[in-house]
Amino acid sequence: MFAPEPHARIKALAASPIRRLSDHGLARGGVLPFWFGESDLPTADFIRDVAAAALKDGQTFYAPNMGIPPLRAAIAEYVRDLHGVDVGPERIAVTNSGVTGVMLAMQATVDPGDKIVIVTPSWPNLFEIPRILSGNVGYFPLEVEDGAWKLDEDKLIATLTPDVRLLLINSPSNPTGWQITPQQQRRLMEHCRKHGIWILADEVYERLTFDLSVRAAPSFLQAADPEDRLIVINSFSKPWSMTGWRLGWLVLPRALAAHMPKLIEYNFSSSPQFTQAAGIAALERGEEVVAAARARLIANRDVMREGLGRIDSIEATTPSGGMYVFFRVHGETDSLALAMRLVDEVGLGLAPGIAFSPAGEGWLRWCIAAEPAKLADGLDRLRRFTRAGNARP
Ligand SMILES: Cc1ncc(COP(=O)(O)O)c(C=O)c1O
Numbered sequence: 001m002f003a004p005e006p007h008a009r010i011k012a013l014a015a016s017p018i019r020r021l022s023d024h025g026l027a028r029g030g031v032l033p034f035w036f037g038e039s040d041l042p043t044a045d046f047i048r049d050v051a052a053a054a055l056k057d058g059q060t061f062y063a064p065n066m067g068i069p070p071l072r073a074a075i076a077e078y079v080r081d082l083h084g085v086d087v088g089p090e091r092i093a094v095t096n097s098g099v100t101g102v103m104l105a106m107q108a109t110v111d112p113g114d115k116i117v118i119v120t121p122s123w124p125n126l127f128e129i130p131r132i133l134s135g136n137v138g139y140f141p142l143e144v145e146d147g148a149w150k151l152d153e154d155k156l157i158a159t160l161t162p163d164v165r166l167l168l169i170n171s172p173s174n175p176t177g178w179q180i181t182p183q184q185q186r187r188l189m190e191h192c193r194k195h196g197i198w199i200l201a202d203e204v205y206e207r208l209t210f211d212l213s214v215r216a217a218p219s220f221l222q223a224a225d226p227e228d229r230l231i232v233i234n235s236f237s238k239p240w241s242m243t244g245w246r247l248g249w250l251v252l253p254r255a256l257a258a259h260m261p262k263l264i265e266y267n268f269s270s271s272p273q274f275t276q277a278a279g280i281a282a283l284e285r286g287e288e289v290v291a292a293a294r295a296r297l298i299a300n301r302d303v304m305r306e307g308l309g310r311i312d313s314i315e316a317t318t319p320s321g322g323m324y325v326f327f328r329v330h331g332e333t334d335s336l337a338l339a340m341r342l343v344d345e346v347g348l349g350l351a352p353g354i355a356f357s358p359a360g361e362g363w364l365r366w367c368i369a370a371e372p373a374k375l376a377d378g379l380d381r382l383r384r385f386t387r388a389g390n391a392r393p
Helices: 017-028 045-056 069-083 098-109 125-132 153-159 182-195 260-267 273-285 287-309 335-346 372-387
Strands: 092-095 115-120 136-141 143-145 148-150 164-170 198-202 230-235 248-251 314-316 324-329 363-367
Touching: 017 335, 045 273, 069 092, 069 273, 092 098, 092 260, 098 125, 098 164, 098 198, 098 230, 098 248, 098 260, 115 125, 115 153, 125 136, 125 164, 136 153, 153 182, 164 182, 182 198, 287 314, 287 324, 287 372, 335 363, 335 372
Parallel strands: 115 136, 115 164, 164 198, 198 230
Antiparallel strands: 092 248, 143 148, 230 248, 314 324, 324 363
16 A cells, blocks of 8 residues: 655645644634734625626636736736836736736746745745745845844845746735835846846735835836746735635736746636626726725724834834734744734734744734724733733743
């Protein structure tokens, strides 16, 4: 008998510590959950209505691999309008979620053993997915300076030697809220272009920048030529509160886009017609939804900054965008143990920083896309926890 086990590399994948914590919390009950990265608001009615009408209309068949033409055209128009970059629908691939977009991008670029550099702390999927493909992942840590996460781009560039295959950057970042500057994007693009290094830019939080003088965080598309080795990942999940719909897109160089239908065919073949119809509505009529999400996040960030600032033992960093506040409790170095104690002792559900690579250890991530009253309750619970002397001195 051969044991029915997967490959060693699949067994070695890290199970999500966030899921471990949430499973524990959900089994226990009475926990205020801020552990997942999603808004507590359902998708806007007008978007749901379009999907319902598409279903009623019988749009229940396979769609083209790269997405329905009107959605690809709407995405190209949206990118042009938002970033002033003409990408053309032929460079757009509609994906069955942002996370699937990450997998497709890696399948298209990563061979076993290829070196991959990822800026961390980072959403865990970005460094576990390349491991499914036997990529060789190296972490590049951001650093905390004056209460915010910073990138030392000289150091990063020194790490990007010609044997590196791919650089992975998520900005605005989950979990730190760090945001890359246009100048850093240009420098990295020039360096990677010179050495043939792919850049995989995860820009799913681009609309959730806290800088209200712009409509979106800077995109790598603005720093690139159309045939650069750049893949941009995006998703409907965060700006339009559509996490459960599983819909996203990639912007690809033409040479790669030509081969993407094959990868999509053999992964999931196509995204559902009715979710794609809803995607068009979000892009074309959803600006008010995005504006409201941003305003709410900015107000919540201020509430959290004030609330966490009043707890002595806490060091919080200020996010420039995204949906999270990343902070630590003095003296606490084991984030999973701390997150478990917060669940057990005061019913507060936060994501442990260790989930986001070793650079996140000691930190906690709080998703702030929630009702202010819930945040206030959570802050009270945290205050009670620290007052009770649970936090080590
Ligand atoms: C940085 C980042 N990229 C991509 C995604 C994927 O989003 P989805 O698969 O819901 O489109 C997420 C979700 O949390 C994320 O945080």
